[in-house]
Amino acid sequence: xxxxxxxxxxxxxxxxxxxxxxxxxxxxxxxxxxxxxxxxxxxxxxxxxxxxxxxxxxxxxxxxxxxxxxxxxxxxxxxxxxxxxxxxxxxxxxxxxxxxxxxxxxxxxxxxxxxxxxxxxxxxxxxxxxxxxxxxxxxxxxxxxxxxxxxxxxxxxxxxxxxxxxxxxxxxxxxxxxxxxxxxxxxxxxxxxxxxxxxxxxxxxxxxxxxxxxxxxxxxxxxxxxxxxxxxxxxxxxxxxxxxxxxxxxxxxxxxxxxxxxxxxxxxxxxxxxxxxxxxxxxxxxxxxxxxxxxxxxxxxxxxxxxxxxxxxxxxxxxxxxxxxxxxxxxxxxxxxxxxxxxxxxxxxxxxxxxxxxxxxxxxxxxxxxxxxxxxxxxxxxxxxxxxxxxxxxxxxxxxxxxxxxxxxxxxxxxxxxxxxxxxxxxxxxxxxxxxxxxxxxxxxxxxx
Amino acid sequence: xxxxxxxxxxxxxxxxxxxxxxxxxxxxxxxxxxxxxxxxxxxxxxxxxxxxxxxxxxxxxxxxxxxxxxxxxxxxxxxxxxxxxxxxxxxxxxxxxxxxxxxxxxxxxxxxxxxxxxxxxxxxxxxxxxxxxxxxxxxxxxxxxxxxxxxxxxxxxxxxxxxxxxxxxxxxxxxxxxxxxxxxxxxxxxxxxxxxxxxxxxxxxxxxxxxxxxxxxxxxxxxxxxxxxxxxxxxxxxxxxxxxxxxxxxxxxxxxxxxxxxxxxxxxxxxxxxxxxxxxxxxxxxxxxxxxxxxxxxxxxxxxxxxxxxxxxxxxxxxxxxxxxxxxxxxxxxxxxxxxxxxxxxxxxxxxxxxxxxxxxxxxxxxxxxxxxxxxxxxxxxxxxxxxxxxxxxxxxxxxxxxxxxxxxxxxxxxxxxxxxxxxxxxxxxxxxxxxxxxxxxxxxxxxx
Numbered sequence: 094x095x096x097x098x099x100x101x102x103x104x105x106x107x108x109x110x111x112x113x114x115x116x117x118x119x120x121x122x123x124x125x126x127x128x129x130x131x132x133x134x135x136x137x138x139x140x141x142x143x144x145x146x147x148x149x150x151x152x153x154x155x156x157x158x159x160x161x162x163x164x165x166x167x168x169x170x171x172x173x174x175x176x177x178x179x180x181x182x183x184x185x186x187x188x189x190x191x192x193x194x195x196x197x198x199x200x201x202x203x204x205x206x207x208x209x210x211x212x213x214x215x216x217x218x219x220x221x222x223x224x225x226x227x228x229x230x231x232x233x234x235x236x237x238x239x240x241x242x243x244x245x246x247x248x249x250x251x252x253x254x255x256x257x258x259x260x261x262x263x264x265x266x267x268x269x270x271x272x273x274x275x276x277x278x279x280x281x282x283x284x285x286x287x288x289x290x291x292x293x294x295x296x297x298x299x300x301x302x303x304x305x306x307x308x309x310x311x312x313x314x315x316x317x318x319x320x321x322x323x324x325x326x327x328x329x330x331x332x333x334x335x336x337x338x339x340x341x342x343x344x345x346x347x348x349x350x351x352x353x354x355x356x357x358x359x360x361x362x363x364x365x366x367x368x369x370x371x372x373x374x375x376x377x378x379x380x381x382x383x384x385x386x387x388x389x390x391x392x393x394x395x396x397x398x399x400x401x402x403x404x405x406x407x408x409x410x411x412x413x414x415x416x417x418x419x420x421x422x423x424x425x426x427x428x429x430x431x432x433x434x435x436x437x438x439x440x441x442x443x444x445x446x447x448x449x450x451x452x453x454x455x456x457x458x459x460x461x462x463x464x465x466x467x468x469x470x471x472x473x474x475x476x477x478x479x480x481x482x483x484x485x486x487x488x489x490x491x492x493x494x495x496x497x498x499x500x501x502x503x504x505x506x507x508x509x510x511x512x513x514x515x516x517x518x519x520x521x522x523x524x525x526x527x528x529x530x531x532x533x534x535x536x537x538x539x540x541x542x
Numbered sequence: 543x544x545x546x547x548x549x550x551x552x553x554x555x556x557x558x559x560x561x562x563x564x565x566x567x568x569x570x571x572x573x574x575x576x577x578x579x580x581x582x583x584x585x586x587x588x589x590x591x592x593x594x595x596x597x598x599x600x601x602x603x604x605x606x607x608x609x610x611x612x613x614x615x616x617x618x619x620x621x622x623x624x625x626x627x628x629x630x631x632x633x634x635x636x637x638x639x640x641x642x643x644x645x646x647x648x649x650x651x652x653x654x655x656x657x658x659x660x661x662x663x664x665x666x667x668x669x670x671x672x673x674x675x676x677x678x679x680x681x682x683x684x685x686x687x688x689x690x691x692x693x694x695x696x697x698x699x700x701x702x703x704x705x706x707x708x709x710x711x712x713x714x715x716x717x718x719x720x721x722x723x724x725x726x727x728x729x730x731x732x733x734x735x736x737x738x739x740x741x742x743x744x745x746x747x748x749x750x751x752x753x754x755x756x757x758x759x760x761x762x763x764x765x766x767x768x769x770x771x772x773x774x775x776x777x778x779x780x781x782x783x784x785x786x787x788x789x790x791x792x793x794x795x796x797x798x799x800x801x802x803x804x805x806x807x808x809x810x811x812x813x814x815x816x817x818x819x820x821x822x823x824x825x826x827x828x829x830x831x832x833x834x835x836x837x838x839x840x841x842x843x844x845x846x847x848x849x850x851x852x853x854x855x856x857x858x859x860x861x862x863x864x865x866x867x868x869x870x871x872x873x874x875x876x877x878x879x880x881x882x883x884x885x886x887x888x889x890x891x892x893x894x895x896x897x898x899x900x901x902x903x904x905x906x907x908x909x910x911x912x913x914x915x916x917x918x919x920x921x922x923x924x925x926x927x928x929x930x931x932x933x934x935x936x937x938x939x940x941x942x943x944x945x946x947x948x949x950x951x952x953x954x955x956x957x958x959x960x961x962x963x964x965x966x967x968x969x970x971x972x973x974x975x976x977x978x979x980x981x982x983x984x985x986x987x988x989x990x991x
Contacts, residue, residue: 109974117987135905138967145968151907158974388973393962396979400959400986408956417964426969430962456584458600490969491940497962498944502953507857510845513838513879513946515866518587519594520875520939524837525558525607530845537849538566 096190097125099402100181101164102171102338103197104128105136105221107369107391109154111195113162114399122192122403126159127183129170136221137388140247143230144254149223171198174342176362193364193402196339196352197395200332200370200386208328210304210313215325219247236324237261240313242301243329244271246420249284251327252293253422262293263321265313267300275418275429279448280468280482287422296321332386334371347373349384356410358398366398377413377501378432378479379440389497390414417497419490425463428493431480431500434470443473447535453486455516455523465489467528469496469506471536476505483528488521492529506540509533545639546574548851549630550613551620551787552646553577554585554670556818556840558603560644562611563848571641571852575608576632578619585670586837589696592679593703598672620647623791625811642813642851645788645801646844649781649819649835657777659753659762664774668696685773686710689762691750692778693720695869698733700776701742702871711742712770714762716749724867724878728897729917729931736871745770781835783820796822798833805859807847815851817843826862826950827881827928828889838946839863866946868939873912877942880929880949883919892922896984902935904965904972914938916977918945918955920985925954932977937970941978955989958982 099122101112112126133154134142142149159166170184180188202218204211215236217229233239237260241252244266252264264271270281271288285295299317304310304326312322334351344360344367345353351373358366367373369391376383397411419428437444447469454462465485471478481496483489499508510533516524548571550561561575582603583591591598608615619633629637651667653660664685666678682688686709690701693715701713713720719730720737734744748766753759753775761771783800793809793816794802800822807815816822818840825832846860868877886893896918903911914934920927930945932938948957959982965973 106973113974114983117983118990120987135967135972137965137973138905138908141908141967145909146905146907152905154905154974387964389962389964392965392973392976392979393960396959396983408954409960411960415962417962419964419966419969421966421968426966428964430964456587456595456601456603458595459587459590460594487969488937488940490964490966491937491944493964494970495940495944495947497964498947498957501961502951502957504951505857507855508947508951510849511842511858511860512950513842513864513866515838515868515877515879515939515942515946516586516841517868517870517875517939518584518590519870520868520936521943523584524555524586524841525562525603527841530841534563534566534845538569541567 094180094188094190097165098122098192099124099195100189100191101126101195101197102181103199103369104130104133105197105199106388107395108197109158110392110395111197111368111399112159112164114396115402116163118400119403123165124163125165125167125189127167127169127171127189130223131168132223134221134223139219139221139226140250140254142226143233143251144257149227149230171338174338176342176365179364194366195398196365196367196371197369198335198338198371200334202328203331203333204328205330208301208304210306210310211328213304213306214309216304216310216328217325218328219251233325238323239325239327240265240321240323241327241329244297245274245329246272246418248329249288249422250420251329253288253291256292264288264293264295265301265315266297269298271295271297272427275416275433276427276482277434277468280427280466280484283484284422284427287425291423332370336371339367339371347382349382356412357401357405358394358411359401366402368394368398375413377415379436380413383414385414385416387416387418389417412501415497415500417493419493421487424486426485426487426489428483428489429481430493430497431478432470433480433482437470437479442479444479445471445473445536445539447532447539449528449531449535451522451526451528451531453488453522455518459518461486465522465528467532469532469536471506473540476507476540477503478506496529506533506536510537543629543637543639546614547571547641548573548644549638549640550575550644550646551630552648552818553579553582554646554648555837556844557646558607559841559844560646560817560848561608561613563845564851565612567849568852572614573612574614574616574638576616576618576620576638579672580617581672583670583672588668588670588675589699589703591675592682592700593706598676598679620787623787625791625814628813643815644847645814645816645820646818647784647787647820649783651777652780652782653777654779657750657753659755659759660777662753662755663758665753665759666774666776668700668776668778682774687772688774688776689714689770689772690776690778693746694723694778695721695867697778698737698871699869700778702737702740705741713737713742713744714750714764715746718747720744720746721876724865724882725876725931726883726917729876729915729933732933733871733876736874740872781819785820788816788820796831798831805861806850806854807843807860808850815847817847824862826864828885829862832863834863834865836865836867838866861950864946864949866942868942870936873935875934875936875938877932877938878930879942879946880927881919882929882931886919886928891928893928894920894922894985894988896981896988898977898980898984900971900975900977900980902937902971904967908967910935914971914977916981918981918985920955922989925956925989926952927955945978955982955985959986
């Protein structure tokens with residue numbers, strides 16, 4: 094029987110980060126990563142293999158990241174775990190003994206059971222599966238009209254990339270706006286304007302009722318009775334955690350199917366951790382259990398699990414997901430972290446909000462200057478930042494990380510108001526009207542009254 | 543006599559931020575900004591009027607920022623202050639009464655007295671003076687060869703912009719590397735490589751001894767006896783604070799000529815504050831008095847002064863400059879905050895450093911992917927971040943702000959290691975190898991041993 098001190102099951106972002114961090118922190122321990130895929134796609138890069146990149150071969154995570162870090166890679170499927178004997182059986186008939194186990198088994202796209210026609214030909218999902226996606230890319234070449242169902246960020250990115258490759262693309266979202274879990278209406282509207290300007294047709298405010306066709310899809314019908322013709326449907330309506338392996342091993346699973354873990358990312362078994370899409374997470378702000386699946390959350394969870402494998406640390410805890418992410422539509426970037434105004438109100442927070450619209454270069458006459466908008470959601474009582482949303486040029490992708498850092502450390506707008514912010518004509522907003530600071534100033538002003 | 547509740551003297555970044563923040567926090571107070579310039583240039587944008595922009599008219603700060611904020615603008619020079627009667631005399635013969643005064647009088651470029659030839663024709667400095675710079679731009683049109691003295695960021699930016707406009711440009715820096723107050727050799731070398739690849743000739747490691755010529759400049763001689771022919775010399779060897787007005791009013795001035803202030807940015811007179819290039823500042827880390835002149839420092843000082851004008855706040859203090867800034871050379875951005883490794887060692891800190899080199903898109907096959915390097919300087923004892931340096935594509939401009947935020951809040955690498963970082967293929971480094979986090983991980987690993 095093979096033996097390893099640390100066994101990580103799963104080869105996507107969470108697994109890679111868990112394995113490499115474990116090896117970095119516990120250099121004298123052996124670390125093995127086992128995964129069933131021969132090649133792994135950059136998960137967030139998947140939409141881009143349909144437009145920006147030529148093929149999925151350009152979207153691969155290099156295995157060198159593992160070997161350079163001293164992690165042993167084994168290609169095989171984990172088929173069962175024996176927690177008592179601390180072994181994992183694999184599809185090649187062998188077993189691997191471990192001292193500590195990290196489950197990073199990921200998630201699988203959902204085809205809703207209630208959706209009539211979901212099993213017709215040319216109805217697709219977006220799994221993290223290179224072979225499936227390569228076939229999908231070939232099939233899509235033959236189609237003129239494509240409907241994408243679900244206006245979360247994967248749906249938005251897929252729609253934009255398919256448009257880029259020359260198709261007639263319609264994006265359907267049940268909620269009044271796309272990206273509405275991350276953005277309030279004011280910024281979601283900006284995203285919609287840009288998508289439409291880029292040629293994507295939007296159908297918001299009415300969900301899909303059924304997919305039409307007898308063998309192949311011919312169209313869809315919305316809840317408002319509208320019908321659309323299409324050659325293909327791409328469903329991006331959610332993912333479910335891959336937790337069967339954990340469940341069979343007797344680990345606790347929550348109501349949404351996620352593996353239960355504590356703030357060390359440890360299951361009730363002190364030798365077994367779970368991270369990433371398969372692991373239970375709470376909202377950092379609202380404290381409710383959340384089905385969030387994002388690389389930002391996974392990465393932090395994986396680092397925290399790895400650091401706590403052999404020695405618990407009271408300062409290296411996972412305090413809950415702030416659901417931070419960013420996306421790009423053309424040259425525009427959108428980012429969000431923490432709660433939206435809508436969600437904060439719904440959950441009963443007494444909040445103040447402020448939105449400042451500025452520019453991301455200075456003077457604004459400089460080439461490639463773009464609008465930059467920052468919205469902040471702040472606790473009225475304490476001044477603590479609860480959420481932020483940004484839109485701008487590509488630098489807004491990093492800007493949201495500063496906002497996320499303030500949120501995660503439960504800091505107040507005062508921490509922003511006293512901050513020294515590096516600015517430069519060709520790189521950032523002006524020092525006199527840096528939108529993040531101006532929005533904080535607007536909040537501080539409101540708190541005085 | 544005119545009267546205003548708050549009088550701000552100086553119309554550049556610090557003055558604008560002080561005036562607009564004062565009006566925002568104390569809406570019922572009248573705020574007046576007085577400046578001698580009819581038009582104000584974006585100070586950090588000055589180098590770009592020599593290449594990227596067509597003329598200085600494109601580099602103006604719009605006065606609407608003041609009027610929209612409810613600040614009264616008066617164009618006149620402040621010629622004396624009477625602290626006892628709380629009045630300011632101006633060049634137009636009138637006086638302005640004030641309740642609170644903010645001095646934001648800025649700085650003036652230095653022509654070193656010891657430098658022979660500094661007063662020859664075609665020897666220039668870079669003041670924040672539109673008329674001077676407009677004349678300089680016209681003069682430069684007639685020159686083929688230009689030597690820039692001083693490889694700080696203004697010298698680097700000027701050299702790159704002049705090269706862009708087609709000249710033969712040589713940049714002279716006394717220290718072994720350009721930008722060496724902000725960067726250790728490893729990153730400074732990258733900046734030098736890029737400058738040279740863009741056609742700028744570098745002369746580092748030997749300062750200027752004298753400027754040659756009888757009436758007009760004909761060349762320069764370096765300390766190592768090397769001579770260079772040139773049609774013009776641009777001196778960017780430092781600025782001195784404009785503190786004569788304050789000194790004449792009896793306010794205390796430090797040894798370097800800066801107006802003395804406390805952590806509220808208040809002088810010993812409780813009704814007079816000073817901010818920006820003219821105000822004394824300490825290093826946040828080393829606690830020594832520093833002649834730092836940066837918009838990042840000025841902006842924070844101005845906000846802090848404004849917020850404390852009528853009511854001191856114990857949470858809105860200026861803790862010292864972290865000298866955070868960023869600059870661009872072509873498509874590459876460089877940023878720095880806090881102390882370099884060199885300076886930290888020189889001052890006696892027991893430090894650990896780590897440098898991680900990654901990419902700023904993922905996968906790296908995406909168009910416009912650039913190298914991204916992060917260096918961290920950390921206190922060994924506490925894990926607290928003392929300094930950071932970054933190089934990358936344009937997003938590195940915002941990345942340094944997150945590093946600066948960690949430094950200013952005296953947070954440790956653990957705060958980074960547990961951080962949720964939003965990443966996106968088209969906008970940022972990968973979640974599995976985000977250079978800031980990887981560098982923090984390298985530090986944490988070193989701290990275990």
